[in-house]
Amino acid sequence: MIRVVLPSHLRMHANINGEVVLEVDGEATQRSLLDALETQYPVLRGTIRDHVTKRRRPFLRFFACQRDLSHEPMDAPLPDEVKSGSQPFLIVGAIAGG
Amino acid sequence: MAGVRVLVGTRKGAFVLTADGTRKDWEVSGPFFPGWEIYHVKGSRADPNRIYASQSSSWFGQQIQRSDDGGKTWEPVDNKFVYDGVPGTHQWYDGTPHPWEFKRVWHIEPSATDPDTVFAGVEDAALFRSTDGGKSWAELSGLRGHGSGAAWMPGAGGMCLHTILLDPVNPQRMFIAISAAGAFRTDDGGATWLPINRGLRSEYIPDPHADVGHCVHRLAMHPSRPEVLFMQKHWDVMRSNDGGDSWHEVSGNLPTDFGFVIDVHAHEPDTIYVVPIKSDAEHFPIDGKLQVWRSRSGGQEWEPLTKGLPQSNCYVNVLRDAMAVDTLDSCGVYFGTTGGQVYASADAGDTWNAIVRDLPPVLSVEVQTLA
Numbered sequence: 001m002i003r004v005v006l007p008s009h010l011r012m013h014a015n016i017n018g019e020v021v022l023e024v025d026g027e028a029t030q031r032s033l034l035d036a037l038e039t040q041y042p043v044l045r046g047t048i049r050d051h052v053t054k055r056r057r058p059f060l061r062f063f064a065c066q067r068d069l070s071h072e073p074m075d076a077p078l079p080d081e082v083k084s085g086s087q088p089f090l091i092v093g094a095i096a097g098g
Numbered sequence: 099m100a101g102v103r104v105l106v107g108t109r110k111g112a113f114v115l116t117a118d119g120t121r122k123d124w125e126v127s128g129p130f131f132p133g134w135e136i137y138h139v140k141g142s143r144a145d146p147n148r149i150y151a152s153q154s155s156s157w158f159g160q161q162i163q164r165s166d167d168g169g170k171t172w173e174p175v176d177n178k179f180v181y182d183g184v185p186g187t188h189q190w191y192d193g194t195p196h197p198w199e200f201k202r203v204w205h206i207e208p209s210a211t212d213p214d215t216v217f218a219g220v221e222d223a224a225l226f227r228s229t230d231g232g233k234s235w236a237e238l239s240g241l242r243g244h245g246s247g248a249a250w251m252p253g254a255g256g257m258c259l260h261t262i263l264l265d266p267v268n269p270q271r272m273f274i275a276i277s278a279a280g281a282f283r284t285d286d287g288g289a290t291w292l293p294i295n296r297g298l299r300s301e302y303i304p305d306p307h308a309d310v311g312h313c314v315h316r317l318a319m320h321p322s323r324p325e326v327l328f329m330q331k332h333w334d335v336m337r338s339n340d341g342g343d344s345w346h347e348v349s350g351n352l353p354t355d356f357g358f359v360i361d362v363h364a365h366e367p368d369t370i371y372v373v374p375i376k377s378d379a380e381h382f383p384i385d386g387k388l389q390v391w392r393s394r395s396g397g398q399e400w401e402p403l404t405k406g407l408p409q410s411n412c413y414v415n416v417l418r419d420a421m422a423v424d425t426l427d428s429c430g431v432y433f434g435t436t437g438g439q440v441y442a443s444a445d446a447g448d449t450w451n452a453i454v455r456d457l458p459p460v461l462s463v464e465v466q467t468l469a
Contacts (some may be wrong), residue, residue, distance in 0.1 A: 009133055009158055013174065046177045047158040059157040093157045 002028060002078070003088040004037060007060075010048070010091070014041045019088060028083045030062060031074040048091060063090040102424045103168065103466040104432055105149065106440055107136035110458035112151055114169040117453075121430055121444040124453045130172060131163065138419055138462045139169075140206045145213035146466050150232055152203035152218070160202050162218075162232045175232040179203070179220060182239035188222065189251035198222045198242070205419060207262035219259030223250060223276040225288065238288035241274065246293060246310045253277035253313050253332075260418055261314070266321045273327065273342060278313035281329065283342050294342030298331060316418045318360045320367035328370050328397070330360040330418075335372055337397050348397025353384055359421035363446060364429040368396035371423075371431060371447060373416040382413035390433070392447050406450030407441065414439070419462035426467055434460025 004020040011017070022036045031054070038045045049056050054074070056062070062069045065079045065087050081087035104115040111129030130136075134153045142148040151163040151172065160179060163172045185198035201221040209215035214231040224242045226235040250257060258277055265271035272288065275281045280295040293309045303311040313332035320326065329336040329345065333356050336345040349355035354374045363369035370393050376384045383389060387410065390403040414437035424430035431447050434440045438457040443450045 007157070009155065012132075013158070013161070043174050046160070051178050052180055057157065057159060 001085040002033060002036075002082060003085050004033070005088045005090045006044075007091060007093040009093070010044060013047070014043050016041070021085075027075075028078045029075045030069070030072065030078070033078065033089060059094040061092045061094060063092055064088070100426060101468045102426070102430060103141070103146075103468060104422075104440065104442070104453070105139035105141065105151075105169065105462075105464040105466070106434055106457065106460060107139050107151070107419075107462035108434075108438070108458040108460050109135055112136040112139050112153075113454070113457060115440065115453050119426055121424075121426075121442060124442075126454055127169070130169075134158075134161075135202075136461065137202060137204050138206050138464070140208060140464045141168075141466045142208040142213040142216075143210045144208070146468060148208070148213040148231075150206045150208060150216055152206055154202040160200070162203065162206075162235075164232050176228075176234055179218070179226055179235055180237075181224060181242070182237040186248065188247060188257060189249060191252060193251075195248070198224075200224075201256060204258040204260045205262055207264060210264060210266060217262050217264075217272075219262050219274060221256045221258040222252075223257045223259040223279060225259055225262070225274060227288070240284070240289045241282060241291045244282070244291045244293070246279070249310060250276065250279040251311070261317045263317055263319050263324075263327075265324045267324055271324075271341075273317055273319070275314040275317050275329075277315065278311060278332075280310050280312040281314050281317060281327075281342055294338070295345070296343065297338075297345030298336065299334070300332065302332070315358045316360050318362050318370065320362040323367045326367065326396075328360050328362065330357050330372055332356065332378060335360065335397060348393070350393070350398035350400055352391055352400050353389075353402075357416075358418040359416050359433060361421045361423055361431070363431075364423045364425040365427075366394070366429075366446075369394050369446070370397065371421065372400075373421070373433065375415060381415040386411045386413055388412040388414065388435075390431070390443075390447055390450075403443075403447040403450070405448065406443075406452075412437075417461055419464075420460050422463050422465040424465045424467045430465065432463050432465050434463040436460065 100119040106113040111132040113128035139151040147168045149165040153161040164175045187195035190196035205219040207217040218226040225238045261275040263273040282291045316330045318328045327338040335349045337348045357375045388407045391400045414435035421433040431443045436459040
């Protein structure tokens with residue numbers, strides 16, 4: 001079980017209250033987590049990563065366990081605390097603009 | 099009783115303003131999609147309950163929202179805009195090649211006859227079409243592949259395709275405008291395109307009379323006379339009597355011919371409206387006086403319309419998609435400002451009232467006339 005916290009704009013867009021709980025098949029990585037998230041909430045496709053390139057959108061960051069995972073390889077395993085559900089995977093909008 | 103529904107896009111959400119045919123008492127609903135930029139909201143003439151909205155964010159990208167109940171409820175229908183083939187490059191501000199990158203939808207134009215067919219003008223400039231109510235989009239790539247695309251460059255607001263005019267007589271003909279490439283026309287349903295900028299003169303490009311490169315801010319047409327087009331260019335108000343084959347200036351006695359909006363009276367094809375803005379450096383009215391100027395002669399001779407509009411200390415702008423007209427017997431005219439006001443006139447511009455005063459900066463205004 002993996003817990004994901006989305007920024008408020010995306011929670012509102014997908015009609016999500018609170019955290020998202022995901023079951024990820026196979027190795028839990030950023031890619032498999034986002035695949036599972038988009039399968040559960042198709043309306044989030046294209047909002048976190050590009051439809052075609054699958055690259056993270058520039059103004060979004062991925063945090064977990066007090067670390068910035070934004071530049072980790074997409075197929076690198078997630079931290080054990082995220083895999084176990086003891087820590088959430090945070091998708092955060094950059095602080096910019098008004 | 100007939101009524102109107104004004105669809106307002108703002109920097110932080112959409113609003114729907116409704117009134118009966120007297121247009122005196124208004125109900126304001128929204129914000130819809132709070133916190134998102136709503137570049138444009140437009141209803142289908144074929145089915146007024148069908149409304150499309152362009153919702154975007156620099157953080158989360160583009161969404162197309164659709165309502166099938168006149169704007170009461172909405173659902174996201176798609177957000178996948180992928181250029182056809184290898185996108186190639188256009189010019190960047192410094193003249194260097196820059197890859198084509200999708201950023202947002204600036205303008206949505208529903209078909210007049212089919213509620214499921216809708217066009218989208220996007221940044222970086224391209225034209226897309228959906229024939230399934232917005233659930234999927236395909237580029238009409240003949241425009242971007244016209245041959246001049248590599249020479250297009252962005253205006254200050256980005257390289258946006260902001261105007262789409264569908265010819266009500268000839269379904270194969272449509273007009274679009276791009277800032278800062280100019281105006282284009284297709285006569286074969288969007289397969290091939292012709293730049294229609296002859297007669298435009300722009301001092302800010304190396305060849306002021308070039309085929310492309312002009313910063314066209316807005317085009318307007320009266321549906322009864324689609325061969326006559328009006329244009330608010332970066333500077334200059336222009337008119338074409340031949341479907342864009344040639345243009346001549348009709349700025350006449352305007353106090354400044356810089357501006358963004360231009361629109362045509364619903365029942366008088368030669369009555370047109372602009373909002374003069376001081377200059378490209380000072381995007382606000384002259385002397386702090388917000389004025390709509392009206393020509394009843396198709397341009398050249400203009401009169402200021404000021405009753406009900408602030409005539410001191412007003413330094414707002416009126417952006418290119420932020421003016422619309424209704425089709426009631428006494429034509430209503432509407433516009434929104436970057437200060438968050440939406441003004442309405444129920445008497446063709448003679449007098450004005452603010453429907454709302456404190457919305458987020460207004461990006462677009464459209465109106466539906468309801469039976």
